[in-house]
Amino acid sequence: MKVKTRKVKKSRIDEVDFDHLKFGEMFSDHMFRMDYTDGKWLEPEIVPFGPIEVLPSLSTLHYGQTVFEGLKAFRSRDGGINIFRPDKHAERMMHSCERVCIPQVGKDIFVDAVEELVRLDQAWVPSARGTALYIRPLALAMESYIGVRVAESYSFFIMTSPVAAYFKEGLNPVKLMTSGEFVRSCPGGLGEAKTAANYAASLFPAYDANRRGYAQVIWLDALEGKYVDEVGTMNICFVKDDTLITPSLEGTILPGITRDSVLQLARHWGMKVEERRISIDEVMASIKDGSMTEAFGTGTAAVISPIGEIYHKGETAIINDGRIGPVSQKLYDTITGIQYGEIPDPFGWIHTV
Ligand SMILES: *Cc1c(COP(=O)(O)O)cnc(C)c1O
Numbered sequence: 001m002k003v004k005t006r007k008v009k010k011s012r013i014d015e016v017d018f019d020h021l022k023f024g025e026m027f028s029d030h031m032f033r034m035d036y037t038d039g040k041w042l043e044p045e046i047v048p049f050g051p052i053e054v055l056p057s058l059s060t061l062h063y064g065q066t067v068f069e070g071l072k073a074f075r076s077r078d079g080g081i082n083i084f085r086p087d088k089h090a091e092r093m094m095h096s097c098e099r100v101c102i103p104q105v106g107k108d109i110f111v112d113a114v115e116e117l118v119r120l121d122q123a124w125v126p127s128a129r130g131t132a133l134y135i136r137p138l139a140l141a142m143e144s145y146i147g148v149r150v151a152e153s154y155s156f157f158i159m160t161s162p163v164a165a166y167f168k169e170g171l172n173p174v175k176l177m178t179s180g181e182f183v184r185s186c187p188g189g190l191g192e193a194k195t196a197a198n199y200a201a202s203l204f205p206a207y208d209a210n211r212r213g214y215a216q217v218i219w220l221d222a223l224e225g226k227y228v229d230e231v232g233t234m235n236i237c238f239v240k241d242d243t244l245i246t247p248s249l250e251g252t253i254l255p256g257i258t259r260d261s262v263l264q265l266a267r268h269w270g271m272k273v274e275e276r277r278i279s280i281d282e283v284m285a286s287i288k289d290g291s292m293t294e295a296f297g298t299g300t301a302a303v304i305s306p307i308g309e310i311y312h313k314g315e316t317a318i319i320n321d322g323r324i325g326p327v328s329q330k331l332y333d334t335i336t337g338i339q340y341g342e343i344p345d346p347f348g349w350i351h352t353v
Pocket of ligand 1: 070194230232233234235254255256257258259298299300301
Protein backbone atom coordinates (compact mmCIF):
# COMPACT_ATOMS: atom_id res chain seq x y z
CA MET A 1 0.00 0.00 0.00
CA LYS A 2 1.30 3.46 -0.87
CA VAL A 3 0.62 5.92 1.90
CA LYS A 4 1.14 9.61 1.31
CA THR A 5 2.96 10.85 4.39
CA ARG A 6 3.12 14.37 5.75
CA LYS A 7 5.53 14.38 8.67
CA VAL A 8 5.57 16.69 11.66
CA LYS A 9 8.07 19.55 11.51
CA LYS A 10 9.21 18.84 15.06
CA SER A 11 8.54 15.70 17.07
CA ARG A 12 6.79 16.07 20.45
CA ILE A 13 8.59 13.07 21.89
CA ASP A 14 10.72 15.19 24.23
CA GLU A 15 7.53 16.17 26.08
CA VAL A 16 6.88 12.56 27.09
CA ASP A 17 7.90 11.36 30.54
CA PHE A 18 8.42 7.68 29.70
CA ASP A 19 8.85 6.85 33.40
CA HIS A 20 5.38 8.16 34.29
CA LEU A 21 3.14 7.22 31.38
CA LYS A 22 -0.61 7.45 31.84
CA PHE A 23 -3.15 5.52 29.81
CA GLY A 24 -4.46 7.22 26.68
CA GLU A 25 -3.50 10.82 27.31
CA MET A 26 -0.44 11.28 25.15
CA PHE A 27 -0.46 10.47 21.44
CA SER A 28 2.44 9.92 19.10
CA ASP A 29 3.42 12.39 16.36
CA HIS A 30 1.36 10.94 13.53
CA MET A 31 -2.00 9.41 12.74
CA PHE A 32 -3.32 7.43 9.83
CA ARG A 33 -6.38 8.74 8.01
CA MET A 34 -8.50 7.46 5.16
CA ASP A 35 -11.83 8.93 4.04
CA TYR A 36 -14.80 7.33 2.35
CA THR A 37 -17.11 9.20 -0.03
CA ASP A 38 -19.07 8.39 -3.19
CA GLY A 39 -19.04 4.70 -2.42
CA LYS A 40 -15.31 4.20 -2.00
CA TRP A 41 -12.34 4.57 0.33
CA LEU A 42 -9.97 7.25 -0.97
CA GLU A 43 -6.19 7.64 -0.79
CA PRO A 44 -4.78 6.74 2.63
CA GLU A 45 -2.48 9.22 4.31
CA ILE A 46 -0.35 9.61 7.41
CA VAL A 47 -0.51 13.13 8.84
CA PRO A 48 0.49 14.88 12.07
CA PHE A 49 -1.75 13.86 15.00
CA GLY A 50 -4.13 16.75 15.58
CA PRO A 51 -7.70 18.02 15.74
CA ILE A 52 -10.28 17.19 13.12
CA GLU A 53 -12.92 19.72 12.24
CA VAL A 54 -16.52 18.55 12.54
CA LEU A 55 -19.87 20.23 12.97
CA PRO A 56 -22.03 19.62 16.06
CA SER A 57 -24.51 18.04 13.66
CA LEU A 58 -22.07 15.17 12.93
CA SER A 59 -24.33 12.10 12.91
CA THR A 60 -21.90 9.93 14.89
CA LEU A 61 -22.09 12.29 17.87
CA HIS A 62 -25.84 11.72 18.01
CA TYR A 63 -26.37 8.12 16.98
CA GLY A 64 -23.03 6.43 17.51
CA GLN A 65 -22.31 4.96 14.08
CA THR A 66 -18.74 4.21 15.02
CA VAL A 67 -16.45 1.28 15.90
CA PHE A 68 -12.95 0.98 17.30
CA GLU A 69 -10.16 -1.47 18.05
CA GLY A 70 -7.40 -1.70 20.63
CA LEU A 71 -4.09 -3.52 20.11
CA LYS A 72 -0.49 -3.10 21.15
CA ALA A 73 3.07 -2.90 19.85
CA PHE A 74 5.86 -4.03 22.17
CA ARG A 75 9.58 -3.34 22.27
CA SER A 76 11.07 -6.79 21.93
CA ARG A 77 14.12 -7.98 23.79
CA ASP A 78 16.29 -7.64 20.66
CA GLY A 79 15.26 -4.00 20.23
CA GLY A 80 12.77 -4.68 17.42
CA ILE A 81 9.02 -4.05 17.56
CA ASN A 82 6.35 -6.74 17.92
CA ILE A 83 2.71 -6.07 17.08
CA PHE A 84 0.38 -8.60 18.69
CA ARG A 85 -2.13 -10.29 16.35
CA PRO A 86 -3.02 -7.31 14.11
CA ASP A 87 -4.71 -9.62 11.59
CA LYS A 88 -7.18 -10.82 14.24
CA HIS A 89 -7.95 -7.25 15.26
CA ALA A 90 -8.48 -6.38 11.59
CA GLU A 91 -10.92 -9.23 11.21
CA ARG A 92 -12.86 -8.21 14.31
CA MET A 93 -13.04 -4.60 13.18
CA MET A 94 -14.54 -5.73 9.87
CA HIS A 95 -17.26 -7.60 11.80
CA SER A 96 -17.91 -4.58 14.02
CA CYS A 97 -18.16 -2.36 10.90
CA GLU A 98 -20.63 -4.73 9.31
CA ARG A 99 -22.91 -4.65 12.38
CA VAL A 100 -23.26 -0.85 12.30
CA CYS A 101 -23.24 -0.47 8.49
CA ILE A 102 -19.78 1.10 8.16
CA PRO A 103 -18.11 0.14 4.85
CA GLN A 104 -15.19 -2.20 5.60
CA VAL A 105 -11.70 -0.83 5.01
CA GLY A 106 -10.29 -4.26 4.27
CA LYS A 107 -8.12 -6.45 6.47
CA ASP A 108 -4.90 -5.96 4.53
CA ILE A 109 -5.24 -2.19 4.53
CA PHE A 110 -5.84 -2.25 8.29
CA VAL A 111 -2.72 -4.36 8.95
CA ASP A 112 -0.53 -2.39 6.51
CA ALA A 113 -1.70 0.90 7.99
CA VAL A 114 -0.96 -0.21 11.55
CA GLU A 115 2.51 -1.42 10.54
CA GLU A 116 3.27 1.71 8.54
CA LEU A 117 2.24 4.05 11.35
CA VAL A 118 4.14 2.12 14.03
CA ARG A 119 7.23 2.04 11.80
CA LEU A 120 7.13 5.81 11.37
CA ASP A 121 6.56 6.50 15.10
CA GLN A 122 8.77 3.66 16.33
CA ALA A 123 10.63 5.96 18.72
CA TRP A 124 7.34 6.16 20.65
CA VAL A 125 7.34 2.45 21.51
CA PRO A 126 8.51 2.48 25.13
CA SER A 127 11.08 -0.06 26.23
CA ALA A 128 10.44 -0.88 29.92
CA ARG A 129 8.95 -4.35 30.53
CA GLY A 130 5.18 -3.96 30.85
CA THR A 131 4.95 -0.80 28.75
CA ALA A 132 3.67 -0.71 25.17
CA LEU A 133 2.49 1.48 22.34
CA TYR A 134 -1.30 1.22 22.43
CA ILE A 135 -2.84 1.35 18.94
CA ARG A 136 -6.36 2.70 18.56
CA PRO A 137 -8.06 2.32 15.16
CA LEU A 138 -11.39 4.15 14.85
CA ALA A 139 -13.99 4.29 12.09
CA LEU A 140 -16.90 6.69 12.17
CA ALA A 141 -19.63 8.28 10.08
CA MET A 142 -18.50 11.74 8.99
CA GLU A 143 -21.76 13.18 7.82
CA SER A 144 -23.41 16.36 9.04
CA TYR A 145 -26.99 15.21 9.16
CA ILE A 146 -29.29 14.61 12.11
CA GLY A 147 -31.75 12.21 10.55
CA VAL A 148 -31.29 8.62 11.70
CA ARG A 149 -29.90 6.70 8.74
CA VAL A 150 -26.81 4.95 7.47
CA ALA A 151 -24.31 7.68 6.55
CA GLU A 152 -22.69 8.17 3.15
CA SER A 153 -19.28 9.38 4.27
CA TYR A 154 -16.83 7.94 6.80
CA SER A 155 -13.31 8.28 8.12
CA PHE A 156 -10.91 5.64 9.37
CA PHE A 157 -8.23 6.81 11.78
CA ILE A 158 -5.42 5.08 13.60
CA MET A 159 -3.73 6.80 16.51
CA THR A 160 -1.11 5.44 18.91
CA SER A 161 -0.35 6.19 22.54
CA PRO A 162 2.56 5.03 24.73
CA VAL A 163 1.20 3.33 27.87
CA ALA A 164 2.59 2.21 31.22
CA ALA A 165 2.45 -1.29 32.67
CA TYR A 166 -1.13 -2.05 33.74
CA PHE A 167 -0.04 -3.49 37.07
CA LYS A 168 2.78 -1.66 38.82
CA GLU A 169 3.70 -4.35 41.37
CA GLY A 170 2.77 -7.84 40.15
CA LEU A 171 -0.74 -8.93 39.27
CA ASN A 172 -3.20 -7.52 41.74
CA PRO A 173 -6.50 -9.40 42.20
CA VAL A 174 -9.57 -7.15 42.02
CA LYS A 175 -12.94 -7.06 43.80
CA LEU A 176 -16.01 -7.29 41.58
CA MET A 177 -19.78 -7.14 41.95
CA THR A 178 -22.51 -8.43 39.68
CA SER A 179 -24.42 -5.85 37.66
CA GLY A 180 -27.76 -6.15 39.47
CA GLU A 181 -30.45 -4.26 37.59
CA PHE A 182 -28.20 -3.27 34.65
CA VAL A 183 -27.22 -5.12 31.48
CA ARG A 184 -24.44 -4.41 28.99
CA SER A 185 -25.95 -6.11 25.97
CA CYS A 186 -28.75 -8.45 25.01
CA PRO A 187 -29.35 -11.18 22.41
CA GLY A 188 -29.70 -9.55 19.01
CA GLY A 189 -28.01 -6.39 20.30
CA LEU A 190 -24.54 -4.94 19.77
CA GLY A 191 -22.60 -6.92 22.38
CA GLU A 192 -20.24 -8.61 19.95
CA ALA A 193 -19.26 -5.37 18.18
CA LYS A 194 -16.66 -2.96 19.53
CA THR A 195 -18.99 -0.01 19.14
CA ALA A 196 -19.59 3.09 21.26
CA ALA A 197 -23.09 2.22 22.49
CA ASN A 198 -21.83 -0.72 24.56
CA TYR A 199 -19.53 1.55 26.52
CA ALA A 200 -22.20 4.20 27.06
CA ALA A 201 -24.37 1.42 28.53
CA SER A 202 -21.57 0.38 30.88
CA LEU A 203 -20.65 3.78 32.34
CA PHE A 204 -23.31 4.20 35.00
CA PRO A 205 -23.14 0.61 36.32
CA ALA A 206 -19.31 0.85 36.51
CA TYR A 207 -19.51 4.20 38.28
CA ASP A 208 -22.05 2.76 40.71
CA ALA A 209 -19.83 -0.29 41.41
CA ASN A 210 -16.78 1.95 42.02
CA ARG A 211 -18.81 4.01 44.48
CA ARG A 212 -19.53 0.82 46.41
CA GLY A 213 -15.85 -0.10 46.52
CA TYR A 214 -15.69 -2.56 43.61
CA ALA A 215 -13.28 -2.25 40.70
CA GLN A 216 -15.63 -3.51 38.00
CA VAL A 217 -18.99 -5.06 37.21
CA ILE A 218 -19.57 -8.71 36.29
CA TRP A 219 -22.16 -8.58 33.53
CA LEU A 220 -24.90 -11.18 33.68
CA ASP A 221 -27.06 -12.16 30.72
CA ALA A 222 -29.92 -9.79 29.93
CA LEU A 223 -32.72 -12.36 29.69
CA GLU A 224 -32.43 -14.21 33.00
CA GLY A 225 -29.71 -12.40 34.94
CA LYS A 226 -28.30 -15.85 35.50
CA TYR A 227 -25.31 -16.49 33.24
CA VAL A 228 -21.96 -14.70 33.36
CA ASP A 229 -21.13 -12.72 30.20
CA GLU A 230 -18.08 -10.53 30.83
CA VAL A 231 -16.29 -8.42 33.40
CA GLY A 232 -16.02 -4.65 32.82
CA THR A 233 -14.49 -4.40 29.36
CA MET A 234 -12.83 -7.80 29.57
CA ASN A 235 -13.77 -11.40 28.90
CA ILE A 236 -13.93 -13.71 31.90
CA CYS A 237 -12.37 -17.13 32.57
CA PHE A 238 -12.54 -19.56 35.45
CA VAL A 239 -10.48 -22.54 36.56
CA LYS A 240 -12.68 -25.22 38.09
CA ASP A 241 -11.45 -28.78 38.77
CA ASP A 242 -8.39 -27.97 36.62
CA THR A 243 -10.64 -27.11 33.65
CA LEU A 244 -10.52 -23.70 32.03
CA ILE A 245 -14.08 -22.44 31.55
CA THR A 246 -15.15 -19.33 29.66
CA PRO A 247 -18.61 -18.21 28.49
CA SER A 248 -19.34 -19.31 24.91
CA LEU A 249 -19.67 -16.63 22.21
CA GLU A 250 -23.37 -16.34 21.54
CA GLY A 251 -23.64 -12.76 20.31
CA THR A 252 -23.75 -10.80 23.57
CA ILE A 253 -20.02 -11.13 24.31
CA LEU A 254 -17.13 -9.33 22.64
CA PRO A 255 -14.92 -12.00 21.03
CA GLY A 256 -11.68 -11.01 22.75
CA ILE A 257 -8.36 -11.73 21.11
CA THR A 258 -6.74 -12.23 24.51
CA ARG A 259 -9.55 -14.71 25.26
CA ASP A 260 -8.68 -16.54 22.05
CA SER A 261 -4.96 -16.53 22.92
CA VAL A 262 -5.72 -17.91 26.40
CA LEU A 263 -7.85 -20.72 24.95
CA GLN A 264 -5.19 -21.62 22.37
CA LEU A 265 -2.49 -21.73 25.04
CA ALA A 266 -4.53 -23.80 27.48
CA ARG A 267 -5.33 -26.34 24.73
CA HIS A 268 -1.67 -26.34 23.66
CA TRP A 269 -0.72 -27.22 27.26
CA GLY A 270 -3.21 -30.09 27.23
CA MET A 271 -5.54 -28.44 29.71
CA LYS A 272 -9.23 -29.23 29.51
CA VAL A 273 -11.12 -26.26 28.05
CA GLU A 274 -14.85 -25.59 28.06
CA GLU A 275 -16.62 -22.79 26.24
CA ARG A 276 -20.08 -22.89 27.69
CA ARG A 277 -22.66 -20.98 29.64
CA ILE A 278 -21.73 -20.68 33.28
CA SER A 279 -24.23 -19.41 35.82
CA ILE A 280 -23.33 -17.02 38.62
CA ASP A 281 -24.84 -19.55 41.04
CA GLU A 282 -22.37 -22.19 39.82
CA VAL A 283 -19.53 -19.68 40.20
CA MET A 284 -20.48 -18.69 43.76
CA ALA A 285 -21.12 -22.30 44.85
CA SER A 286 -17.94 -23.71 43.36
CA ILE A 287 -15.78 -20.96 44.86
CA LYS A 288 -17.33 -21.82 48.23
CA ASP A 289 -16.87 -25.59 47.90
CA GLY A 290 -13.28 -25.08 46.78
CA SER A 291 -13.57 -26.57 43.28
CA MET A 292 -13.18 -23.18 41.57
CA THR A 293 -9.66 -22.07 42.30
CA GLU A 294 -9.12 -19.16 39.91
CA ALA A 295 -11.04 -16.48 38.04
CA PHE A 296 -9.63 -13.75 35.83
CA GLY A 297 -10.47 -11.17 33.20
CA THR A 298 -8.70 -11.15 29.82
CA GLY A 299 -8.10 -8.14 27.59
CA THR A 300 -5.40 -6.28 25.66
CA ALA A 301 -4.91 -3.66 28.39
CA ALA A 302 -4.11 -5.97 31.34
CA VAL A 303 -3.66 -9.32 29.49
CA ILE A 304 -4.75 -11.19 32.65
CA SER A 305 -6.54 -9.48 35.52
CA PRO A 306 -7.00 -11.88 38.46
CA ILE A 307 -10.27 -11.73 40.38
CA GLY A 308 -9.94 -11.95 44.17
CA GLU A 309 -13.50 -11.42 45.30
CA ILE A 310 -17.02 -11.52 43.88
CA TYR A 311 -20.09 -9.95 45.45
CA HIS A 312 -23.49 -11.22 44.28
CA LYS A 313 -26.88 -10.61 45.90
CA GLY A 314 -25.69 -10.11 49.47
CA GLU A 315 -23.02 -12.82 49.34
CA THR A 316 -19.27 -12.51 49.00
CA ALA A 317 -16.99 -15.25 47.67
CA ILE A 318 -13.20 -14.99 48.05
CA ILE A 319 -11.13 -16.80 45.42
CA ASN A 320 -7.79 -18.43 46.32
CA ASP A 321 -7.51 -16.21 49.46
CA GLY A 322 -7.48 -13.17 47.18
CA ARG A 323 -4.17 -14.20 45.63
CA ILE A 324 -3.29 -14.88 41.99
CA GLY A 325 -3.41 -18.56 41.01
CA PRO A 326 -0.85 -20.61 39.04
CA VAL A 327 -2.83 -20.84 35.77
CA SER A 328 -3.41 -17.07 35.69
CA GLN A 329 0.26 -16.43 36.40
CA LYS A 330 1.45 -18.91 33.75
CA LEU A 331 -0.90 -17.46 31.12
CA TYR A 332 0.28 -13.95 31.92
CA ASP A 333 3.95 -14.92 31.85
CA THR A 334 3.61 -16.82 28.58
CA ILE A 335 1.56 -14.25 26.67
CA THR A 336 3.71 -11.32 27.78
CA GLY A 337 6.86 -13.41 27.18
CA ILE A 338 5.75 -13.91 23.57
CA GLN A 339 4.80 -10.24 23.22
CA TYR A 340 8.23 -9.04 24.40
CA GLY A 341 10.10 -11.59 22.29
CA GLU A 342 11.50 -13.40 25.34
CA ILE A 343 10.13 -16.81 24.41
CA PRO A 344 9.28 -18.41 21.06
CA ASP A 345 5.91 -17.72 19.42
CA PRO A 346 4.64 -21.08 18.14
CA PHE A 347 1.28 -19.57 17.06
CA GLY A 348 2.37 -16.85 14.62
CA TRP A 349 0.87 -14.12 16.82
CA ILE A 350 3.71 -11.66 16.43
CA HIS A 351 4.11 -9.33 13.45
CA THR A 352 7.53 -7.74 13.57
CA VAL A 353 8.01 -4.23 12.23
C1 LIG B 1 -12.03 -5.04 23.80
C2 LIG B 1 -12.92 -5.79 24.72
C3 LIG B 1 -12.58 -7.03 25.26
C4 LIG B 1 -11.21 -7.65 25.15
O1 LIG B 1 -10.80 -7.89 23.88
P1 LIG B 1 -9.25 -8.08 23.55
O2 LIG B 1 -9.24 -8.33 22.10
O3 LIG B 1 -8.80 -9.24 24.34
O4 LIG B 1 -8.58 -6.82 23.97
C5 LIG B 1 -13.54 -7.71 26.00
N1 LIG B 1 -14.75 -7.17 26.24
C6 LIG B 1 -15.09 -5.97 25.77
C7 LIG B 1 -16.44 -5.44 26.06
C8 LIG B 1 -14.19 -5.23 25.01
O5 LIG B 1 -14.52 -4.03 24.55
